[in-house]
Amino acid sequence: MEKFISLAHGDGGELSHRLIRNIFIEAFGDSKAAMFDAAEIALAGGQIAVTTDSFVIKPIFFPGGSIGKLAVAGTVNDLAVSGSIPAYLTCGFIIEEGFAVSDLKIIVSDMAKEAKETGVSIIAGDTKVVERGSADGIYINTTGIGIFKQGISCSLEFKEGDAIIVSGTIGDHGVAVLTARGDLGIFSPIKSDCASLNRMLRRVLDLSEGIRIMRDPTRGGLATTLVEIAEDFNLTMKINERSIPVKEEVQGVCDLLGFEPLYLANEGKAVLIVAEKEKEKILQMLKEFPEGRDAAIIGSIIGKEKGQLLLETPLGSKRLLTRLSGTMFPRIC
Amino acid sequence: MLEILKQSNNPEICKPLAEAVKEKAKQFQNKFGRNPVFMEVCGSHTMALARSGVKQILKNDVQLISGPGCPVCVTDQKSIDEMIALAEGENRIICTFGDMMRVPGSEKSLLDSRIAGKDIRVHYSPVEAVKVAEENPDKEVIFLGIGFETTIPILALMVGEAEKLGISNISIWMTTKLVEPVLRYLLDSGGDHMDGFLLPGHVSIVLGEDSYRYLVEEYHMSGVITGFETAELLSGVYKLIELALTEQTALVNNHPSVVSKTGNLVIQQWFNKYLTTCDEAWRGIGIIPDSGMDLKPEYDRYNARKKFYIEVNEPRKSKCRCGEVIRGLISPMECPLFAKACYPMNPIGPCMVSTEGSCAAYYQYMRECF
Amino acid sequence: MCVGVPAKVVKKNEYSAVVDVMGSQTTVGTIFVPELEQGDYVIVHAGQAMSIVDEEYAKQSVEEWRKLVNARNSETVK
Numbered sequence: 009m010e011k012f013i014s015l016a017h018g019d020g021g022e023l024s025h026r027l028i029r030n031i032f033i034e035a036f037g038d039s040k041a042a043m044f045d046a047a048e049i050a051l052a053g054g055q056i057a058v059t060t061d062s063f064v065i066k067p068i069f070f071p072g073g074s075i076g077k078l079a080v081a082g083t084v085n086d087l088a089v090s091g092s093i094p095a096y097l098t099c100g101f102i103i104e105e106g107f108a109v110s111d112l113k114i115i116v117s118d119m120a121k122e123a124k125e126t127g128v129s130i131i132a133g134d135t136k137v138v139e140r141g142s143a144d145g146i147y148i149n150t151t152g153i154g155i156f157k158q159g160i161s162c163s164l165e166f167k168e169g170d171a172i173i174v175s176g177t178i179g180d181h182g183v184a185v186l187t188a189r190g191d192l193g194i195f196s197p198i199k200s201d202c203a204s205l206n207r208m209l210r211r212v213l214d215l216s217e218g219i220r221i222m223r224d225p226t227r228g229g230l231a232t233t234l235v236e237i238a239e240d241f242n243l244t245m246k247i248n249e250r251s252i253p254v255k256e257e258v259q260g261v262c263d264l265l266g267f268e269p270l271y272l273a274n275e276g277k278a279v280l281i282v283a284e285k286e287k288e289k290i291l292q293m294l295k296e297f298p299e300g301r302d303a304a305i306i307g308s309i310i311g312k313e314k315g316q317l318l319l320e321t322p323l324g325s326k327r328l329l330t331r332l333s334g335t336m337f338p339r340i341c
Numbered sequence: 342m343l344e345i346l347k348q349s350n351n352p353e354i355c356k357p358l359a360e361a362v363k364e365k366a367k368q369f370q371n372k373f374g375r376n377p378v379f380m381e382v383c384g385s386h387t388m389a390l391a392r393s394g395v396k397q398i399l400k401n402d403v404q405l406i407s408g409p410g411c412p413v414c415v416t417d418q419k420s421i422d423e424m425i426a427l428a429e430g431e432n433r434i435i436c437t438f439g440d441m442m443r444v445p446g447s448e449k450s451l452l453d454s455r456i457a458g459k460d461i462r463v464h465y466s467p468v469e470a471v472k473v474a475e476e477n478p479d480k481e482v483i484f485l486g487i488g489f490e491t492t493i494p495i496l497a498l499m500v501g502e503a504e505k506l507g508i509s510n511i512s513i514w515m516t517t518k519l520v521e522p523v524l525r526y527l528l529d530s531g532g533d534h535m536d537g538f539l540l541p542g543h544v545s546i547v548l549g550e551d552s553y554r555y556l557v558e559e560y561h562m563s564g565v566i567t568g569f570e571t572a573e574l575l576s577g578v579y580k581l582i583e584l585a586l587t588e589q590t591a592l593v594n595n596h597p598s599v600v601s602k603t604g605n606l607v608i609q610q611w612f613n614k615y616l617t618t619c620d621e622a623w624r625g626i627g628i629i630p631d632s633g634m635d636l637k638p639e640y641d642r643y644n645a646r647k648k649f650y651i652e653v654n655e656p657r658k659s660k661c662r663c664g665e666v667i668r669g670l671i672s673p674m675e676c677p678l679f680a681k682a683c684y685p686m687n688p689i690g691p692c693m694v695s696t697e698g699s700c701a702a703y704y705q706y707m708r709e710c711f
Numbered sequence: 712m713c714v715g716v717p718a719k720v721v722k723k724n725e726y727s728a729v730v731d732v733m734g735s736q737t738t739v740g741t742i743f744v745p746e747l748e749q750g751d752y753v754i755v756h757a758g759q760a761m762s763i764v765d766e767e768y769a770k771q772s773v774e775e776w777r778k779l780v781n782a783r784n785s786e787t788v789k
Contacts, residue, residue, distance in 0.1 A: 187735070192465055193758075196735035250352070260733030263716045264755070265465065266439075266696060322352040323359055323571065325394030327706045333685040337439025338465045340492060340757045341384060341412050341697055341713050342752055342766050346717055348773045357780040364783070385713060438757070466758025468740060491713035495757045498742065543713040546754060546762040569715070572776050579779070598768035599754050605762060608743050 013107040018137025027135060031112055035120035036130040047131035049096060049153065057092035057154035059083060064147050068115065070188040072180075072199030075148055076118035078275060081204040082226070083152040084126050088206035089222040089278055091161040091213060092154025097123065098132040100149040105140040115146065126204040128152070160213055162221050166243055170220055170309040171287035175208070175278045175294050176201065176302040177253040178230050182272030183261045192338065194264065198257050201299075203276030208297040212290050218283030219290070225279055228332045231270040231317065233279055235331050239315040246318045246326065247307030265338035270319075270329065281309065349570030358575040359398050365582040366402035377585050378404040378534060379578065380527075380669050382520065383541030384411030384697035385569055391706035393571040395578075403578060406669035407699035409523050409623065410541060412487045413440050414667050414691045414698045417622040418656040420516045421691070422446045424485050426651050427514060428454045428461055434477060435461045436470035437485040443694045447656045467499040467513075474503065474511035483645045486515045491543045493517050493634050494608045497615040500636065500643045514645040515635045518621060520544055521555070522632035527668060528560045535669075536585040537563035539577050542596045549604025550594045561590045568596040615640060624691070625664010663690035666699050673700040680704060715754045717764055723749050730755060 009030050016023045061083050068075040080097065087094040099119070103112070123130050184200040186192065205224070213219055221241075225233035230252070238245050254269045262269050276299055282290050287305055294300030310318075318326045348354060369377045381387055387407040390396040396405055409415050425446040428435045435451070442452045442463060455461040460480075464470055467484055474482040486496045496513055503511045520541065540553060545566045556562045563584045567577030577595045584591055594600055612634070621633030641647045661683065662676040673679050673692065683689040685701055692698035718730035718739070728741045730753065740759040741747050753760035 183735075192737075193469075194735055194737045198735070255734075257734035260716075260731075260735040264718075264732055264735070264737060266714050321392075321394030322350065323355055323394040323398050325397040327391075327394065327397065328708050330685075330705065334443060337442050337463050339440045339696055339714060340438045340465070340488070341440055341695065342764070342769070343719070345766065345769045345773055346752070346764070348776070354773075354776050354780055357783055358776055361779050361783045383713075385715075466740075468758060489713065491715070491756050491761065494743065495759050498740065498759065541713075543715040543754065543756060543761070546715075573772070576772070576776055576779070595772075598765045598772060599762040605743060607745065608761070611743075 009109055011109055013103050013105060013109060013112065013137055015105050015137050015139060017103070018135060024135065031109070031116050032133055035116040036123070047096070047098070054158060055156045057087050057090050057156065058151065059086040059090070060149065060151040061086060062147060062149040064144070065185065066144065067188050068111070068145055070200055071184050073202035073275070074115055074118045075146060076115035077122045078202050079148040079150045080119050080122040080126065080128070081202055082275060083150040084128060084204040084206050085224045085278070087152045087154035088204070088209045089224050090154065091222070092156045093210065094126060094128045094152055094154045094206050096153040097128050097130045098151045099130060100134040101136070102143055102147040103135065103137050104143040104145050105137055107145055112146070122204060126206055162213070162219050163217070164220060164241070166220050166241055166281065166309055166312065167283070168309055168312060169284040170281050171284055171305050172234070172245060172247060172307040173280045173282060173287065173291060173294065173303060174230060174253065174306050175205065175280070175300045176276070177255045177258070178225070178274055178277060179254060179258040179262070179269035179272035181275040182229070183258045187261065192265070194261055196257050196261055198255060201274055201276035203299045205276060205278050205299055208294060208300050209278060212280070212293050215293065216282070216286050216290055218286030220281040220283070222278050222280045225274050225277055227273050229269070229271040229273060230279065231329045232331045235317045235329060237281070238317045242312060242315045243309050244311035244314050244316055244318070245307060246310045246320055248320045250322050251304055251306045253302045253304045267336055271332040271336065284308070349568070349572040351572070355571045355575060358572055358579070359395070362399060362575050362579045362582065363402045365579055365586065366399070369582055369586050372586065376402060376404050377536045377582050378406065379537050379539055379581050380406045380408045380535050381539040382408040382410045382524065383544065384414065384695065385543070386410070386539055386541065386567070386574070387699050387702045388697040389569045390574055391702040393574065395571060395574050397707060399578065403582070406535070407666070407702070408669050409527070409667040410489065411667070411692070411695050411697045411699070412489055412492070412518060413444055413695040414663060415518055415623050416487060416516055416691065417624045418447065419653060420622065422653040422656060423651045424514060424516070425449065425451055425454060426653050427483060427645070427649060428459045430649065432480050433460070434473055434480050434482045435459065435485065436464050436473060436482060437461065438487065439463045440695055441485055441487065443688065444691050445688055445694065447654070467495050468502055471499060471502045471506065471508060471511060474508050475506065478510060480510065482511045483649070484511070484513045486513045486517060488517050489520060489544050490547045493616065494547065494611045497611045500615055500640055501611070503643060509642065512643050512645040512648050513636070515633070516621070517633045518623070519618070519632050519634065520548070521552070522629045523623065524556070526626065526629050528562065535562070537565065537581040539581065540564045540566040542566060542568040542600065545596065545600040545604070547605050547608050550592065550600060550602045552604060553592050557590050557592050563590050563592070565593045565595050566600050625667060659689060661690035663692040663700070666692050673703040676700070680708065713756050715756045715761065717752050718755045720747060720749050720751045720753060723747065728760065730760070
């Protein structure tokens with residue numbers, strides 16, 4: 009195998025073939041699916057979930073993961089929070105000419121490992137190579153298909169008093185990636201939380217009827233995700249600043265740069281709105297999983313008149329939270 | 342030590358402290374028939390008061406006016422237009438604090454220029470710009486030098502670093518502001534309805550407690566130097582009310598753990614070596630004599646104003662009332678654009694774009710919830 | 712006006728120091744506080760240490776708040 013990706017790897021000829029055979033099939037298995045233009049999926053009736061997501065991240069390797077792990081976990085999580093069982097993934101690669109094949113191998117093996125652990129099959133793929141300078145290393149798109157279990161889904165029947173649970177500390181991914189870039193000169197032991205949450209979320213969904221909705225607060229952070237739920241379903245929600253789990257190291261980086269953890273990206277966290285009487289049980293179930301160890305109840309639905317998200321400060325006053333507005337820049341004032 | 346510092350946000354201290362402030366304010370109301378009125382001079386105070394909820398919890402008992410202490414907000418429109426125009430030149434790298442990126446110029450922002458392909462870089466520390474100049478010897482690197490007394494010495498440090506390394510393709514566009522001249526301006530132009538100032542904790546690190554004597558001696562106005570954590574803010578307001586209640590005028594250092602009587606003398610030496618005062622134009626105010634700092638003439642080679650010729654048109658008048666907001670004459674809510682045409686994603690004035698701008702703080706933290 | 716954060720000095724160099732802010736670390740310039748020692752807490756602004764935090768005064772402030780709070784509590788009890 010060549011050491012670097014050339015434009016020829018994307019031209020459909022021998023090099024493309026080698027790339028597919030030696031890298032992708034080698035990692036994802038299932039050589040049968042690669043023989044056809046589309047994969048065949050047998051469906052046993054019922055409904056499926058479909059989602060797609062593109063992954064562009066700098067740096068492509070970061071503490072706690074890589075673009076490959078992210079491309080699988082991100083799409084798996086979108087399927088899982090919608091209440092389906094992630095089953096199949098397709099992936100599309102856009103690779104810059106000159107990209108190191110050794111790096112591609114690592115990325116692809118990260119994808120294979122994550123797919124195996126989460127129980128999804130990668131069944132179709134595509135590769136395009138663009139001229140040097142036309143892309144930044146590698147971009148990955150994954151499309152996921154999930155299958156709904158008969159009769160089990162998020163109810164969307166919100167009630168006053170419903171609890172808001174977050175499955176762990178927020179902002180880890182945002183800080184890990186920011187510091188891994190190195191241009192701010194900040195070193196942090198924080199690793200990205202990048203992880204597939206499907207097994208954990210499956211368990212709570214199977215064992216509790218009190219799940220109203222689940223979301224994964226990725227870009228835009230916890231605040232943006234909750235504002236969206238509040239507006240979409242016309243709910244007044246209140247979260248308590250002191251109950252929101254934030255690692256000290258994450259808070260430290262935020263203090264230095266003037267960032268808010270509430271708006272930092274997460275890649276292995278879910279936020280759940282659940283019936284009040286079920287909240288402790290669900291919290292305990294989440295905590296039994298390593299990815300839910302730091303889960304916490306952070307607030308509740310307090311009304312159904314206005315779609316808004318309030319934050320209760322430690323002093324007891326409330327303030328309105330909005331979506332993230334624009335890129336966050338480090339600030340001095 | 343960390344445990345001690347953490348106490349300043351401990352709700353078991355902060356909650357009853359807030360009640361104590363309210364009670365003190367009630368005593369003031371009983372005596373004078375009105376709420377006490379204080380100005381927080383510093384934009385970081387505006388932000389911290391709003392973010393922590395102190396402003397909201399005291400809103401019926403203490404009137405806290407936001408002052409002219411956000412460097413982005415007080416920079417006049419023409420200066421902002423000049424800085425954006427600077428980025429238009431060929432072969433230049435503009436380095437700036439993140440705070441400046443979204444500030445609206447008359448035509449566009451620095452962020453717009455960056456999207457259009459200009460090389461504009463955000464730095465946390467100005468000294469990093471020296472490295473950029475070193476790595477790009479065929480380009481002119483220009484740092485946009487905004488800030489008050491805390492930031493100004495770091496701008497001087499950047500020049501010192503460039504001088505030490507013999508780097509000549511770097512310069513600084515100074516448009517800095519000083520606290521004393523603007524406080525004097527406010528007091529000379531009808532600021533006497535205030536009962537005192539909450540004075541900036543970090544600027545005071547540089548200046549020292551004694552530098553505010555003029556407030557008491559010339560204006561008979563109280564000032565309390567205060568930190569930024571919840572308990573510090575509350576105790577600062579408490580002390581201001583206590584002084585007003587007993588009709589005393591005094592200067593109190595409520596942040597003695599980092600602010601000394603004379604300030605940081607090393608930093609003051611840096612001022613003396615590199616800088617000299619100059620007239621500066623303030624948004625909504627106009628020129629205040631000797632209210633800013635520029636490089637001394639012997640450092641002209643690092644002064645972007647001397648190296649580059651920039652001419653911009655007089656900015657058009659808009660309905661934006663940032664000028665009055667920064668003077669504490671109106672609250673952000675009284676501006677007709679607030680939360681309607683002007684909001685953080687589409688800021689019309691700088692007070693909405695800077696995180697510590699009064700309008701942004703009000704928008705983010707003070708809009709009525711119910 | 713200026714964002715400032717308390718940070719602990721973990722390693723002192725000639726004109727710079729590695730500081731720790733709740734577990735994350737960065738290098739800051741120390742030219743403005745030449746007297747700084749390892750273990751000190753400093754206020755950091757725009758990449759420079761600006762002032763050393765005096766532990767005694769910090770303690771005194773906390774004491775003062777506690778006294779205020781306690782005085783209030785004992786009044787409410789009465």
